[in-house]
Amino acid sequence: MRRYFGRKLLIYGLTFFIAATIDWMIPRFMPGNPVQSLLSRSHVAPDAVPALIAYYNNLFGLDRPIWEQYLSFWGALLSGDLGRSVYLTGRPVTDVIMSAVPYTLALLVPAILLSWWAGNSFGAMAARRRWLDNAALPIGYILTATPYMWLAIVLAWILGFIFRLFPISGGYSYALEPTLTWTFVGSLFSHWFLPFASLFLVMFGGWAIGMRNMIIYELDADYSRYLEALGAPTRLVRKYAFRNAVLPQITGLALQLGVIVSGALVTEIVFSYPGIGKLTLAAIQNEDYFLLQGIFLFIIVGVLIANFLVDIAYVLVDPRTRVGMSGRSA
Amino acid sequence: MNDPERISSAVPVGAAAPDRAPIQPAAPAPAPRPGEPAAASGRAEAVGRRREILYFALRDRKVLVGLGILIVFVAAAVVGPLIRPGDPDAFVGPMAAAPSREWWFGTTTFGQDVFAQFVYGVGSTFLVGLFGGGLAALIGMTVGFVAGYRGGVVDEILNMLTNVVLVIPTLALLLIAAAYLTARGVLVEAVFIGLTSWPWAARAIRAQTFSLNTREFVDLARLTGVPSWRVIFGEIAPNMGSYLFMTFILLFGGAILIAATLDFIGLGPTSGSSLGMMMYNAVAWSALQLGMWWWFIPPGLGITAIVGALYVMNVGLDEIFNPRLRKM
Amino acid sequence: MSLQVTNLRVYYRTLAGDVRALDGVTFGVADGEIMGLAGESGCGKSTLGNSLVRFDPRMRYIEGRVELEGLELPIWDNAAMNDFRFKEVSIVPQYAMSALNPTRKIGRMTAELVAARGIPPETIVPELERRLDLVGLSRDVLDRYPIELSGGMKQRMVMVLSTILNPSLLIADEITSALDVSTQKAVAEMLVSFRDHGFVKSMIVITHDVSILYQIADTITVMYAGKLAEKAPTESIISAPRHPYTRLLISSLPEVGVRYAERRLAGIAGSPPLLLDPPAGCRFRDRCPVASEQCLQEPPFVEIEAGHFAACWKVA
Numbered sequence: 004m005r006r007y008f009g010r011k012l013l014i015y016g017l018t019f020f021i022a023a024t025i026d027w028m029i030p031r032f033m034p035g036n037p038v039q040s041l042l043s044r045s046h047v048a049p050d051a052v053p054a055l056i057a058y059y060n061n062l063f064g065l066d067r068p069i070w071e072q073y074l075s076f077w078g079a080l081l082s083g084d085l086g087r088s089v090y091l092t093g094r095p096v097t098d099v100i101m102s103a104v105p106y107t108l109a110l111l112v113p114a115i116l117l118s119w120w121a122g123n124s125f126g127a128m129a130a131r132r133r134w135l136d137n138a139a140l141p142i143g144y145i146l147t148a149t150p151y152m153w154l155a156i157v158l159a160w161i162l163g164f165i166f167r168l169f170p171i172s173g174g175y176s177y178a179l180e181p182t183l184t185w186t187f188v189g190s191l192f193s194h195w196f197l198p199f200a201s202l203f204l205v206m207f208g209g210w211a212i213g214m215r216n217m218i219i220y221e222l223d224a225d226y227s228r229y230l231e232a233l234g235a236p237t238r239l240v241r242k243y244a245f246r247n248a249v250l251p252q253i254t255g256l257a258l259q260l261g262v263i264v265s266g267a268l269v270t271e272i273v274f275s276y277p278g279i280g281k282l283t284l285a286a287i288q289n290e291d292y293f294l295l296q297g298i299f300l301f302i303i304v305g306v307l308i309a310n311f312l313v314d315i316a317y318v319l320v321d322p323r324t325r326v327g328m329s330g331r332s333a
Numbered sequence: 334m335n336d337p338e339r340i341s342s343a344v345p346v347g348a349a350a351p352d353r354a355p356i357q358p359a360a361p362a363p364a365p366r367p368g369e370p371a372a373a374s375g376r377a378e379a380v381g382r383r384r385e386i387l388y389f390a391l392r393d394r395k396v397l398v399g400l401g402i403l404i405v406f407v408a409a410a411v412v413g414p415l416i417r418p419g420d421p422d423a424f425v426g427p428m429a430a431a432p433s434r435e436w437w438f439g440t441t442t443f444g445q446d447v448f449a450q451f452v453y454g455v456g457s458t459f460l461v462g463l464f465g466g467g468l469a470a471l472i473g474m475t476v477g478f479v480a481g482y483r484g485g486v487v488d489e490i491l492n493m494l495t496n497v498v499l500v501i502p503t504l505a506l507l508l509i510a511a512a513y514l515t516a517r518g519v520l521v522e523a524v525f526i527g528l529t530s531w532p533w534a535a536r537a538i539r540a541q542t543f544s545l546n547t548r549e550f551v552d553l554a555r556l557t558g559v560p561s562w563r564v565i566f567g568e569i570a571p572n573m574g575s576y577l578f579m580t581f582i583l584l585f586g587g588a589i590l591i592a593a594t595l596d597f598i599g600l601g602p603t604s605g606s607s608l609g610m611m612m613y614n615a616v617a618w619s620a621l622q623l624g625m626w627w628w629f630i631p632p633g634l635g636i637t638a639i640v641g642a643l644y645v646m647n648v649g650l651d652e653i654f655n656p657r658l659r660k661m
Numbered sequence: 662m663s664l665q666v667t668n669l670r671v672y673y674r675t676l677a678g679d680v681r682a683l684d685g686v687t688f689g690v691a692d693g694e695i696m697g698l699a700g701e702s703g704c705g706k707s708t709l710g711n712s713l714v715r716f717d718p719r720m721r722y723i724e725g726r727v728e729l730e731g732l733e734l735p736i737w738d739n740a741a742m743n744d745f746r747f748k749e750v751s752i753v754p755q756y757a758m759s760a761l762n763p764t765r766k767i768g769r770m771t772a773e774l775v776a777a778r779g780i781p782p783e784t785i786v787p788e789l790e791r792r793l794d795l796v797g798l799s800r801d802v803l804d805r806y807p808i809e810l811s812g813g814m815k816q817r818m819v820m821v822l823s824t825i826l827n828p829s830l831l832i833a834d835e836i837t838s839a840l841d842v843s844t845q846k847a848v849a850e851m852l853v854s855f856r857d858h859g860f861v862k863s864m865i866v867i868t869h870d871v872s873i874l875y876q877i878a879d880t881i882t883v884m885y886a887g888k889l890a891e892k893a894p895t896e897s898i899i900s901a902p903r904h905p906y907t908r909l910l911i912s913s914l915p916e917v918g919v920r921y922a923e924r925r926l927a928g929i930a931g932s933p934p935l936l937l938d939p940p941a942g943c944r945f946r947d948r949c950p951v952a953s954e955q956c957l958q959e960p961p962f963v964e965i966e967a968g969h970f971a972a973c974w975k976v977a
Contacts, residue, residue: 018497022506029509144648148586148641150593152612153633159621160629171621216648229760230774232715233823234746239777243762250764258533261502262590268504269597273616280598283508287599295508302505310500322764323808388676 007324011314015307022303026296027076051093058087059293085297088286096297099282104301106174107278109195111267114202115256121203122210123252127245129211130218139211146208151266155201155273162197169197174277198274202267206259213255217248250321257313260306389653396653399646406455406639413452421446421453421606432627439627442618447611451631454608457519458589458639461607464520465588468527470581473534478565480535481542492539499532503591511600519602522595526588534580541576545569575654579647586643593636608632662728663863664690664713664830669725671712679721681936682708684887686725687962688970690830690863695856697874697895698867699910700884701933707755709884710832710867712736714752730829747778751828751861755835757819761807768803771822778826785825792821792860796851813844820851824860831861837873849877871914875899880968883907886933886944889962893969903965903976906945943973951975 067075079086085096129139146154163171175181175190221227221244230240271280279298286294318324390396419425426440433439438447480491507525511517545551546569554564570577595601596609615621615629669686672679682705690696698706711717713727713736722737729749735741754760762770771789772782790800796817807815816836824831833852837845855861866878874881875895882892883906891904902908909929931948934940942957943949949956955974962972 014493014496015500017493018500021497022501025506026509141645144641144644145637148590148644149637150590150597150609150612150633152594152597152616153629153637156612156616156621156629156633160624160626164621164624225754225756225759226762228715229754229756229819230762232746232752232754233774234743234748234778235774236743236777239773243765247762247764258499261500261504264502265504265591265594269594272598284598287508299505299509302502306502306505307500322766322806 004318004325007318008314011311015311019303019307023077023080023300026300027073029296054093055087058093080300085300086293088291088294088297096294099294100279100297100301103278103282106276107267107271107280110198110202110271110276110278111263114199114206114267115263118203118206119210119252119256122207123214123249125207126211126214127218127241127248130215130222131241136215139215143208143212143215146204147212149205149208150269151202151205152269152273154205155198155270158197158201159273170194171197172275194274194276198270198276201273202263202270205266206263209259210252213252214248217251218244221245221248250317253313253317253320257310260309260313264302264306386653390650393649393653395645395649397649399642399644399649402638402642403646406635406642407459409452410456410459413448413455417446417449417452419449421449423449425449429623429625431625438631439625441614441628442620442623442625447627447631450606450611451608451635453606454611454632455635455639457602457605457607458592458636460519461523461526461592462585462589462639464523465526465530465592466581466585468524469531469584469588470534470577472527473531473580473584474538474570474577476531476535477538478542478569479561481539482546482561482565482569484543484546488539491535495532495535495539498529499536501529503529504594507591507595507600508598511595517601517603519605519607522592522602523588526591526595530584530587530591534584537580538573538577541573542569545572548572575650579650579654582643582647582650586640589636589640608636662689663692663694663730664865665726665728666713667726667728669709669712669727670723671708671716671725672721672723673708673717674719674721675937678937681887681939682720683712684936684939686884686889688882688889688892690865692862693856693879695853695864695866695877695879696892697871697878697881698865698884699869699871699874699881700890702869703933703936704884705887705936706867706884707834710752710834710865713830713865714746714750714832715739715742747823747828748826749828750830750832751823751826752832752834753820753823753836755838757816757836758812758839760819761815763807766804766806767810767818771803771825774822775825780826789821789825792825795854795858796821813840813848816840816844816848817851820848820855824855827860829862831855831864833864833866835868836866837868837870845873846876849873853877871899871910883910886939887936888944889970889972890945891969891971891973893971897969903969904945904971904973905949905951905975907971909950 083097085100087093088096088099125139126143129136129143159171162168170176170193174194175187176194179187179190181187218241222240224244224247227240227244230243267278268280268283270276271278272284275281279302283295283298285291286298414421422445424444425446426436426444428440428444429442430436430440430444436446436448438451440446441450476491476495480488480495503526506529510525511522514521542565551564551568554568559567592601592607593609593612596607597613599613601607601610601613609632611632612629615625615632620626620628666689667687669683670681671683673682674680684705686709698709700706708720712720712722713734716722716736716739727734727736729745732749734745734750761767765773775782775785789803793800793802798814798817798821802810802814802818810818816839820836837848840848852864852866856864866874868874871881878895880892881895881898883890883898883904885906891898891902891907893903898907899911902911906929913929929948934944934947940946941959943952943960946952946956953974958974960972960974962970964970965976
């Protein structure tokens with residue numbers, strides 16, 4: 004088990020190192036002075052320009068040897084300094100991102116957990132009943148082939164625009180101040196629901212189909228055939244198959260994290276939901292590369308942490324990782 | 334032992350890592366087990382199997398439906414621009430017109446022809462899928478074959494590389510890379526996608542190669558000093574042909590979805606039109622609030638139909654190549 | 662007779678039509694008998710084994726009767742067969758290495774399986790432990806996962822588990838083919854001791870390796886192309902085979918102490934007929950050195966001397 008985690012941590016560390024290095028390299032490989040060219044291409048508030056130039060000249064330290072630049076980049080990074088946002092007149096990037104993170108997490112965490120649970124349960128049910136299988140399969144495939152933003156658009160259009168059931172823009176009503184009142188919480192919830200639902204549905208389709216296919220493979224596995232040859236009731240055979248089919252679904256969750264995060268980003272954009280996604284779009288539209296680089300590192304760290312959590316979950320579920328053998332996802 | 338790497342679990346969910354749905358191809362059909370009726374041997378069996386696969390392929394509803402949808406869209410991408418020639422983004426019609434006999438899919442707020450943009454976008458969608466998915470398949474196969482065949486240190490290093498690329502969120506990487514490239518075309522986008530979406534395929538192919546490695550014909554070739562690349566392409570690859578094909582289909586669909594996402598946040602091609610950009614423009618110009626459904630429904634529906642058709646076809650092929658799944 | 666099989670016919674459904682994998686076989690297995698079942702791959706021996714325990718989804722029952730301890734086995738009815746499986750007829754499958762659920766401790770899996778068959782698990786524990794001792798497995802394997810066991814250990818575990826309810830008949834399907842030679846011998850001897858201890862009444866050992874049967878089987882039955890060719894006590898089959906196919910099969914075996922430089926191993930020229938549409942008459946005809954006009958008629962499987970059956974016009 005120690006070896007399992009050791010290996011995982013090594014990979015995550017390496018990944019972060021490589022990602023951060025890419026992040027550092029890109030502006031330096033651009034022709035010309037990166038500070039000048041980045042600032043001239045950005046839509047900077049005029050009064051912020053001198054301060055930003057001074058700040059970034061110091062940060063990039065282009066007159067210093069390259070290894071020193073690299074070291075000081077890591078120094079800043081490890082102390083949490085991701086630079087300053089250009090279009091938000093010099094606010095620290097870390098602050099800007101931190102204020103958006105809660106919204107994104109509020110969408111992602113429940114959508115991932117609930118869709119995983121519901122999708123797997125439904126897929127297992129579908130593998131058991133023919134009529135359900137025939138109905139579930141096409142729906143599952145359509146959902147999982149749907150681009151996240153399109154389902155978001157369609158839900159916003161039908162439930163938000165036509166039926167007026169939910170607001171389709173923002174994180175809470177613009178008429179309200181963020182306070183801890185029921186009105187405000189209600190507003191948060193009604194703005195949260197549609198983006199959550201569209202993320203949930205797309206993922207749900209994927210998990211359901213995955214579980215259904217996986218169970219069929221497991222029911223065909225040798226251990227299932229052996230149980231049947233010894234007259235075990237279907238109930239027991241299915242119980243084992245489900246249990247074993249869940250394992251690759253956990254690994255699948257880790258593999259999907261990147262895709263899920265990008266799904267959340269575009270969903271936020273559709274609903275102008277004030278999370279990382281909306282911030283990303285703003286950074287791109289305003290050519291705020293410092294903010295973009297910060298978001299990049301932030302997403303990487305987030306995905307790495309989530310991966311690690313999935314690894315822990317896997318060890319809890321797959322006994323083989325605990326008995327010193329490498330598990331399925333190793 | 335990594336029995337886990339049995340494909341069913343290796344590419345877990347599937348369709349892709351790049352992609353979401355757990356729809357992975359199953360392991361290549363196993364050699365007939367002793368005790369199965371030995372219908373014939375050698376060549377006769379191979380011919381019989383090919384005929385059998387064709388027989389089922391032409392009767393499998395999933396394959397036929399998937400293939401049918403794809404053909405319709407390819408035809409639209411080819412014929413469409415002939416019906417509506419010229420720049421698809423040109424301002425040719427009335428503003429914000431609903432679909433009519435003259436403007437089949439209506440027009441945008443600025444009077445662009447949605448149908449012209451749509452067929453053009455379908456074309457670039459196929460291009461991205463083909464090149465992005467193709468490049469990813471190529472890298473995935475190379476890494477998977479070499480790692481699985483050589484094993485040892487080579488495998489360790491490639492495996493590490495695969496795992497690193499696997500955990501880096503593709504979109505985040507593309508975000509930073511695409512943002513710095515000021516001129517981008519569909520092919521550049523496809524290259525980015527291809528370079529980042531191969532890891533799950535490499536892992537799956539590596540596992541398959543491992544299991545084929547121990548078969549006698551591979552051993553024999555290896556012992557007689559046949560160069561590695563010839564063993565790989567002469568003995569191993571043909572034995573998992575169906576598997577490689579299904580992997581490519583999934584990468585194809587995955588590349589399309591990634592491209593749509595990139596286009597939607599404004600990092601797509603800097604010139605030309607795509608389905609993702611159509612959705613981006615529709616949202617940016619408040620088509621939702623104006624109720625202009627004809628602007629945002631077709632592009633998303635097109636992507637869903639194409640990717641869904643690919644996935645469904647893949648499941649059908651899986652049933653054909655793995656006869657044991659047919660009965661379920 | 663512990664087991665009596667009469668005119669059993671089981672086909673495989675394929676696209677091109679039915680493959681006559683088991684085309685009318687009749688034989689009996691006596692109480693305490695270990696019957697070896699030998700033949701080339703594809704001759705139908707595994708189909709025979711499977712049809713006595715559990716039909717593969719592609720197998721199709723055509724006709725025939727199977728009686729075990731005087732009771733007819735409803736082999737065509739998957740649900741009804743469940744009452745007999747494990748308790749009356751059991752199997753050690755050829756995939757024994759992967760037959761145990763990888764994510765359950767072996768003891769827990771055993772308990773769940775036994776409980777699911779309506780037997781309180783604690784009642785079998787003393788016997789289970791006794792038998793583990795017998796096959797040389799330490800009792801703590803019950804507290805381990807299959808992945809922690811070696812191949813040979815898993816094989817023995819499956820043998821113990823399959824026979825824990827003392828079935829009348831045990832089918833052992835190619836159980837030695839995945840093992841190395843020294844382990845093969847140990848496993849084969851274990852089968853004999855299971856019979857001697859009365860864990861199973863009688864046994865059918867399916868293998869393509871006749872030398873294993875020579876060590877453990879009381880009788881050997883040889884199958885060819887979906888039909889029985891010969892059945893006789895082991896000694897007779899080895900030293901005095903009557904059916905031309907058996908003779909060629911036996912003479913192609915390496916013999917202990919014989920130097921092969923002096924005597925080349927004789928393979929059998931040709932290949933078995935396709936079972937999709939087998940020719941009428943004796944199916945070995947085309948490869949048979951002594952075939953004649955008469956062989957266009959199908960030879961009956963008859964007792965040519967006490968306990969010695971063969972299907973060949975030349976020996977009748």
